[in-house]
Amino acid sequence: MEGRTPAAGTWSDGTLPANVVLGARTLVTGAGAFRRFMSTGDRALSIGSDCTMDGVQFALGAEARVSIGDYCYFTNVVLLSELELRIGSYVVIGWNTTITDTDFHPIAPAERVRDAVACSPLGKGHPRPPIARRAVIIEDDVWIGPNAAIMKGVRVGAGAFIEPGAILTADVPPLARVAGNPARVVGTVR
Amino acid sequence: MTPDRRIPGDWFDQPVPGNVEIHDEAYVETAFSFLLYRSQLAAGVRIGRGASVYLGTMFDVGRQGRVSCGAFTLVNGARIVCDAEILIEDYVLISWNVVLMDTYRVPADPALRRRAVIAAASGEPRRVDGHVEARPIHIKRAAWIGFDACVLPGVTIGEGAIVGARSVVTEDVEPFTIVVGNPARMVRRIEPGETTP
Numbered sequence: 001m002e003g004r005t006p007a008a009g010t011w012s013d014g015t016l017p018a019n020v021v022l023g024a025r026t027l028v029t030g031a032g033a034f035r036r037f038m039s040t041g042d043r044a045l046s047i048g049s050d051c052t053m054d055g056v057q058f059a060l061g062a063e064a065r066v067s068i069g070d071y072c073y074f075t076n077v078v079l080l081s082e083l084e085l086r087i088g089s090y091v092v093i094g095w096n097t098t099i100t101d102t103d104f105h106p107i108a109p110a111e112r113v114r115d116a117v118a119c120s121p122l123g124k125g126h127p128r129p130p131i132a133r134r135a136v137i138i139e140d141d142v143w144i145g146p147n148a149a150i151m152k153g154v155r156v157g158a159g160a161f162i163e164p165g166a167i168l169t170a171d172v173p174p175l176a177r178v179a180g181n182p183a184r185v186v187g188t189v190r
Numbered sequence: 191m192t193p194d195r196r197i198p199g200d201w202f203d204q205p206v207p208g209n210v211e212i213h214d215e216a217y218v219e220t221a222f223s224f225l226l227y228r229s230q231l232a233a234g235v236r237i238g239r240g241a242s243v244y245l246g247t248m249f250d251v252g253r254q255g256r257v258s259c260g261a262f263t264l265v266n267g268a269r270i271v272c273d274a275e276i277l278i279e280d281y282v283l284i285s286w287n288v289v290l291m292d293t294y295r296v297p298a299d300p301a302l303r304r305r306a307v308i309a310a311a312s313g314e315p316r317r318v319d320g321h322v323e324a325r326p327i328h329i330k331r332a333a334w335i336g337f338d339a340c341v342l343p344g345v346t347i348g349e350g351a352i353v354g355a356r357s358v359v360t361e362d363v364e365p366f367t368i369v370v371g372n373p374a375r376m377v378r379r380i381e382p383g384e385t386t387p
């Protein structure tokens with residue numbers, strides 16, 4: 001409505017799932033944003049105010065919870081969650097970065113074979129084996145470049161700077177500068 | 191598949207090519223995966239029992255190429271570039287945006303590569319096949335290739351091995367190991383356990 005500030009954020013391409021909460025002036029764009037959104041939890045996805053989520057895919061499994069603070073700016077980020085992603089405020093994330101709190105299959109070969117059968121067209125009556133899930137935490141003021149990947153269980157400290165293409169599998173201290181595949185700390189931001 | 195080789199419910203209105211063998215108990219999401227397929231062999235692609243091939247997977251298979259996806263393999267959106275042979279054994283898991291390429295298709299020498307791309311411009315369809323030798327890829331039983339990884343020509347990935355997400359595999363991978371990074375290096379061994387389901 002003209003001349004009125006909307007009370008809550010908007011998704012440009014459809015009706016938001018009922019358990020998604022957007023703060024004031026937060027804008028989500030992209031028809032694919034919720035194509036893989038399966039979470040049934042209360043407030044499964046909550047995003048603070050003044051965020052720009054441009055082409056972000058919110059792929060949340062049934063039990064996933066994702067929270068994002070204020071003034072975040074993400075472009076074409078893939079968020080994959082089966083447990084929890086906790087992202088602070090003033091976080092900027094670039095094109096084609098993937099953040100995931102699970103590997104989606106077990107590491108042990110024997111269990112992977114069982115999982116392959118369970119996931120197959122003949123999987124009826126074959127339950128999937130347990131699969132590791134570990135929450136990912138990204139603190140305030142983190143910058144993550146395009147084509148990076150943040151894997152299960154990682155905590156990225158406040159103000160850290162993650163170079164394009166870095167693959168993170170371990171925690172990053174605050175204000176660290178990180179690069180490479182596999183990623184290494186290469187310096188600090190100040 | 192229907193008798194005229196359509197996949198029921200497919201949004202892509204084309205049949206599956208005649209020399210593609212799909213097991214009755216396999217799942218292929220869409221015939222679009224065969225848009226770039228041009229193998230002239232009797233069975234250019236074989237998809238085994240219980241296997242699933244999801245949207246995003248492209249069988250970019252040249253005239254003499256042959257791809258086999260074993261029983262219970264899961265191919266979740268991979269680019270399969272094949273001019274010789276890509277053999278994927280049973281229970282292998284292949285994640286999204288993985289590239290398996292048994293050939294570079296064009297020569298490394300820029301002068302020769304010019305010739306290949308000039309020839310492609312007048313071809314119908316426009317392809318750059320067959321200018322360099324292809325070297326088969328072999329992915330053994332129950333291996334797992336993580337998302338966005340790339341497997342280069344001539345590589346064999348051992349039984350049960352794991353290729354980490356976004357890795358580039360340039361050399362053979364030992365069975366029951368994890369390799370990661372670009373270029374991929376072994377980081378640890380894993381216990382085989384009982385791998386018959």
Ligand SMILES: CC(C)(COP(=O)(O)OP(=O)(O)OC[C@H]1O[C@@H](n2cnc3c(N)ncnc32)[C@H](O)[C@@H]1OP(=O)(O)O)[C@@H](O)C(=O)NCCC(=O)NCCS
Pocket residue numbers: 103104105107151167169170181182183283284285286335336337352353354355356357368370371377
């Ligand atoms: C390979 C993988 C399964 C290993 O998981 P894990 O056994 O828990 O491994 P860890 O996190 O303990 O890592 C072991 C080492 O490998 C490195 N590493 C792990 N995965 C890596 C990756 N993808 N890229 C670069 N390095 C990686 C870690 O940094 C660590 O190195 P270090 O010993 O020098 O510290 C996992 O990291 C991965 O890549 N998962 C992706 C799965 C996937 O693609 N799923 C999609 C659905 S099919």
